Amino acid sequence: MRGRTDVLEPAILGLLAESPMHGYELRKRLNLVLGSFRALSYGSLYPCLKGLADRGWIVGVDAPGDRTVASKRARIVYQLTAEGKEHLQQVLSSSGPAAWEDENFDVRFAFFAQTDAETRMRILEGRRIRLTERLETFRQSFARTRERMDEYTLELQRHGLEQVEREVRWLDDLIDNERGTRRARPEGGGRPAAAADDAEGTTEARNEKERG
Amino acid sequence: MRGRTDVLEPAILGLLAESPMHGYELRKRLNLVLGSFRALSYGSLYPCLKGLADRGWIVGVDAPGDRTVASKRARIVYQLTAEGKEHLQQVLSSSGPAAWEDENFDVRFAFFAQTDAETRMRILEGRRIRLTERLETFRQSFARTRERMDEYTLELQRHGLEQVEREVRWLDDLIDNERGTRRARPEGGGRPAAAADDAEGTTEARNEKERG
DNA sequence: GTTAGCATGTAAGGAGTTACATGATTTT
DNA sequence: AAAATCATGTAACTCCTTACATGCTAAC
Numbered sequence: 001m002r003g004r005t006d007v008l009e010p011a012i013l014g015l016l017a018e019s020p021m022h023g024y025e026l027r028k029r030l031n032l033v034l035g036s037f038r039a040l041s042y043g044s045l046y047p048c049l050k051g052l053a054d055r056g057w058i059v060g061v062d063a064p065g066d067r068t069v070a071s072k073r074a075r076i077v078y079q080l081t082a083e084g085k086e087h088l089q090q091v092l093s094s095s096g097p098a099a100w101e102d103e104n105f106d107v108r109f110a111f112f113a114q115t116d117a118e119t120r121m122r123i124l125e126g127r128r129i130r131l132t133e134r135l136e137t138f139r140q141s142f143a144r145t146r147e148r149m150d151e152y153t154l155e156l157q158r159h160g161l162e163q164v165e166r167e168v169r170w171l172d173d174l175i176d177n178e179r180g181t182r183r184a185r186p187e188g189g190g191r192p193a194a195a196a197d198d199a200e201g202t203t204e205a206r207n208e209k210e211r212g
Numbered sequence: 213m214r215g216r217t218d219v220l221e222p223a224i225l226g227l228l229a230e231s232p233m234h235g236y237e238l239r240k241r242l243n244l245v246l247g248s249f250r251a252l253s254y255g256s257l258y259p260c261l262k263g264l265a266d267r268g269w270i271v272g273v274d275a276p277g278d279r280t281v282a283s284k285r286a287r288i289v290y291q292l293t294a295e296g297k298e299h300l301q302q303v304l305s306s307s308g309p310a311a312w313e314d315e316n317f318d319v320r321f322a323f324f325a326q327t328d329a330e331t332r333m334r335i336l337e338g339r340r341i342r343l344t345e346r347l348e349t350f351r352q353s354f355a356r357t358r359e360r361m362d363e364y365t366l367e368l369q370r371h372g373l374e375q376v377e378r379e380v381r382w383l384d385d386l387i388d389n390e391r392g393t394r395r396a397r398p399e400g401g402g403r404p405a406a407a408a409d410d411a412e413g414t415t416e417a418r419n420e421k422e423r424g
Numbered sequence: 425g426t427t428a429g430c431a432t433g434t435a436a437g438g439a440g441t442t443a444c445a446t447g448a449t450t451t452t
Numbered sequence: 453a454a455a456a457t458c459a460t461g462t463a464a465c466t467c468c469t470t471a472c473a474t475g476c477t478a479a480c
Contacts, residue, residue, distance in 0.1 A: 255433085262433095
């Protein structure tokens with residue numbers, strides 16, 4: 001009974017399925033996929049790659065002549081084996097409770113493009129139920145203890161609650177989109193739909209500062 | 213050089229400073245304070261209490277006659293010692309970079325009522341800078357890789373970015389409130405101010421379903 | 425009389441981190 | 453020549469989890 005399901009392995013396999021990469025590049029991509037942009041350490045990455053290679057899911061081939069722009073050292077480029085692809089598909093088609101837990105959901109969602117529509121839907125709905133359950137229990141203990149709480153604790157709770165509520169609305173929009181119901185919700189929030197038709201306005205990823 | 217700063221110990225000390233409690237009750241309170249309402253396990257709690265007692269910061273006194281409503285077993289009620297109070301004050305008055313990291317910020321914020329105004333401000337501003345730095349680096353890699361990303365990955369990034377942006381606005385409101393500038397921001401978002409003047413409307417913690 | 429909640433613990437282990445170690449290449 | 457970035461790895465450690473173990477009390 002695996003405790004934590006290991007979020008790193010699926011993430012690596014999923015990224016390598018898109019294109020072969022060496023460890024250093026993999027880490028950068030991983031930081032974007034792994035949720036809340038944490039900086040993954042090499043102390044986790046390389047042993048993990050080794051383990052995946054030991055189990056025959058990936059192979060690392062030495063890439064000597066591939067001088068793109070910068071740096072030429074050993075540069076071991078990893079890619080999926082046939083078994084690795086098979087294993088990944090198996091992982092991506094699973095839609096058990098683990099898939100919509102906090103630690104795993106982001107990674108599963110990141111590879112939705114490689115996931116079939118039914119599994120996608122089951123994961124999104126599972127996650128939604130998970131979050132609404134959490135809201136329920138949370139609201140109960142909130143109601144029970146709010147008298148005893150000072151204003152800061154109260155504000156922390158309120159903010160946490162609001163974030164989960166927002167997450168649920170995000171999932172609602174995603175589920176709507178999956179269903180093909182592309183109608184923009186007329187009343188309510190600012191954005192018409194969540195799914196990636198256009199990312200402008202919120203992110204403003206335009207200005208390239210070139211610092212650091 | 214402590215790696216993770218241990219979020220449990222300050223949380224326990226902070227709660228015990230408000231009122232003495234036994235382990236089981238402590239856990240429930242802890243789940244609300246610890247951020248993202250994770251369920252802390254007893255396997256973490258009790259050894260931690262033991263460690264705090266060993267260092268003389270808390271003492272556990274056996275409470276036999278305290279039959280409130282339910283259950284009467286040993287029930288070891290823990291409370292802070294003089295050294296414990298001193299240590300807690302020292303921890304709460306620190307405002308180093310560790311205080312505004314992801315793992316620690318929630319706990320520090322939860323005990324702002326026991327923290328002096330200057331420290332509060334430094335932590336809030338430190339956190340704000342931390343998040344805007346993150347936004348910056350994030351936007352850069354987002355701009356670099358957005359062409360290669362499928363719609364799901366893109367949506368995940370967009371959503372993550374939006375969450376951090378919202379967190380920054382929340383901090384802005386809190387900082388405004390700390391400054392005493394109680395003016396409600398006229399344009400923009402729905403709520404006038406973030407800090408806990410009133411929690412109605414968003415949470416609706418009113419309906420007590422009594423299920424489970 | 426057995427399920428559910430209260431209450432306290434221990435042992436083993438997992439997933440990831442920091443700190444360290446090394447070296448090539450590019451930019452300033 | 454120095455600093456930054458690219459690139460790969462190991463050893464020790466930490467925080468926390470799961471699984472197990474125990475027993476009391478309340479409710480159905």
